[in-house]
Amino acid sequence: MTRLPCTASLTSVPRLEDLVERDREHDCEGFGSHSICVKVEAVADLPTRFGRFRIVAFWNNRDEKEHIALVHGDVLGAENVVTRLHSECLTGDALGSLRCDCRDQLGVALERIAAEPCGVLLYLRQEGRGIGLLNKVRAYSLQDSGLDTVDANLALGFRDDERDYAIAAHALASLTVKSVRLLTNNPKKVAELEKHGIKVTDRIPHVIPANDHNRFYLQTKANRSGHFIDFDGKPHVPEQDDPVVVAPDAGGPSAE
Ligand SMILES: [Zn+2]
Numbered sequence: 001m002t003r004l005p006c007t008a009s010l011t012s013v014p015r016l017e018d019l020v021e022r023d024r025e026h027d028c029e030g031f032g033s034h035s036i037c038v039k040v041e042a043v044a045d046l047p048t049r050f051g052r053f054r055i056v057a058f059w060n061n062r063d064e065k066e067h068i069a070l071v072h073g074d075v076l077g078a079e080n081v082v083t084r085l086h087s088e089c090l091t092g093d094a095l096g097s098l099r100c101d102c103r104d105q106l107g108v109a110l111e112r113i114a115a116e117p118c119g120v121l122l123y124l125r126q127e128g129r130g131i132g133l134l135n136k137v138r139a140y141s142l143q144d145s146g147l148d149t150v151d152a153n154l155a156l157g158f159r160d161d162e163r164d165y166a167i168a169a170h171a172l173a174s175l176t177v178k179s180v181r182l183l184t185n186n187p188k189k190v191a192e193l194e195k196h197g198i199k200v201t202d203r204i205p206h207v208i209p210a211n212d213h214n215r216f217y218l219q220t221k222a223n224r225s226g227h228f229i230d231f232d233g234k235p236h237v238p239e240q241d242d243p244v245v246v247a248p249d250a251g252g253p254s255a256e
Pocket residue numbers: 026027028029030036037038170
């Protein structure tokens with residue numbers, strides 16, 4: 001496990017803008033079992049309250065969602081790029097919901113990345129861990145009546161752990177990132193990225209205090225989904241996007 005700083009390759013690499021032209025005719029065999037291919041479609045400056053970034057918009061052949069990256073510094077050809085995979089959470093990210101800690105996770109990650117020589121945050125459009133906003137509200141409703149987050153998803157007919165990191169992996173490859181230091185509490189994320197050929201040189205814990213509204217949710221994630229969370233010491237949260245659910249099981253309510 002190396003802890004080298006992010007270092008850009010000395011070989012001549014294009015600018016981010018050049019990736020749009022590079023990808024115009026891009027058509028690869030694809031990543032993962034669904035042969036997912038991603039193209040860089042547009043790049044622009046994006047100054048934020050967390051620091052200065054460039055926003056990179058991707059097209060992909062899989063889900064018709066508009067996934068983006070916020071890029072800080074020169075990541076092209078770089079090693080040990082501090083990287084965060086964040087899944088969209090409208091209620092948390094935009095509306096400030098306290099049922100999860102997505103907004104804090106997002107803000108802390110962006111601040112962390114902005115303080116590094118270079119880094120990437122992939123903002124993945126997987127609302128409600130992939131079940132969509134409507135189903136997320138349904139799941140919240142079930143949780144209001146006493147189910148935990150895993151059982152609520154199962155009761156709605158969704159699997160608890162069914163993720164696909166191919167889009168994220170291809171997006172990082174599109175940015176010509178050579179290796180990443182992944183900001184995450186979730187060991188599965190490291191393994192999944194590596195499965196798709198992304199070299200992960202380090203895992204950086206993403207530590208954020210829990211609040212009274214999300215403590216049970218976070219404990220459920222720790223107890224049932226294998227996150228590295230220590231509630232006896234400093235409480236911190238797993239990603240909201242864990243686990244992402246991409247396809248419903250047949251048959252409605254089910255046990256594991
Ligand atoms: Zn491709």
